[in-house]
Amino acid sequence: MNGAQDLGGAHGFGPVLRESDEPVFHHRWEQRAFAVTLALGMLGRWNLDMSRYSRENRHPVDYLSSTYYELWLKGVERLAIDHGLISGQELKSGRGLSPPDPGIAPPDAARARELLRSTAGAKMNVAVAARFAAGDRVRVKNLHPATHTRMPRYCRGKAGVVAIDHGVYVFPDTHALGLGPKPQHCYSVRFTAIELWGEARRDTVHVDLWDDYLERA
């Protein structure tokens, strides 16, 4: 979606502000929002792409004026309701109004620790032919999906060179909508500063992009 989360190349946000001796969490509520998001995710009712979509899929003013963990909290509230784990009424009252689903067994501390160590990621062990190879010139298609995508606007329509074929990965655009992983190759595509920004620097930006986003240049 052409939303506020797609920040690459935007202007007006000012300098990067750093904090010395920054704590991992600044407030207790941030810890809780983080932990609740991870713990609920471990129930397996939704995937990581759905989580990202739940955070970004909102009014740009809401996105830009929310703090980081506020977006996590808003995202997980929405996921929990949309997937039927809790009701809006329960969230409003802060009480569980209906009994728990006996089919749900949340991970205990030991299981949570195990799940954090899991190396099962988005790479898929399936044979899918690669449409491109390292060294190929490609162009990012002029696509404007209104739903979740991992193609940043700043590279849309731009030509680059495939630097690395990462192998076969889950495709986030369909995965975020519950339409399956649509396994396909994901590549690191190298773009020059002149192509992206019209600037004759020798610098490059590498973007990870899937087959469905690319065409031969």
Add this chain to the structure above:
Amino acid sequence: MTHDHRHDHDYDEEMGFRVGALERVLVEKGLVDPAALEELIETYEHRVGPRNGAQVVAKAWTDPDFLARLRRDATAAIATLGFAGRQAEHMIALENTPKVHNMVVCTLCSCYPWAVLGLPPVWYKSAPYRSRAVSDPRGVLKEFGVELADDVEVKVWDSTAELRYLVIPQRPAGTEGWDAERLAGIVTRDAMIGVAQLRLEQGK
């Protein structure tokens, strides 16, 4: 995202009530185990952090066999040091050289290699960094105190997929003969994101 860390008591109190309400509903309905929540917080607050990545870098500097494995399959090489899992399932190591400076960003959200660097700092997740790292990397680097010659290529890596990038900074002069443990002590988080260079006179 414009002001990621607000010093606003009312705001934090309101957010505390809001997350508290959600947590209470979830616990009452048996959807989360409070002990699991504590485990998750404890892990990222105290157990996982940039000291992990610093060990990877120090080993890459001192062990040519490890460096070769890191280049071939960074995920597997890093796992031999005991670092693996969430948000580091597919790792790539980016080696800085006198002519190439690598720098990592996630313009679309906040992707970051948790298992080797812990959770990202606020600035990494903030709109200024995410917007400018790709279009004005040298300007951003300058704010971090890094000025690069024109003939150095800045390679920015936008973490748009599930690959997670760890920058292997250049080993600073004056560290000849140091062992891996001592070297790990001078490797900073910012250098492994690619917004700092390591120098001994930085007081380390």
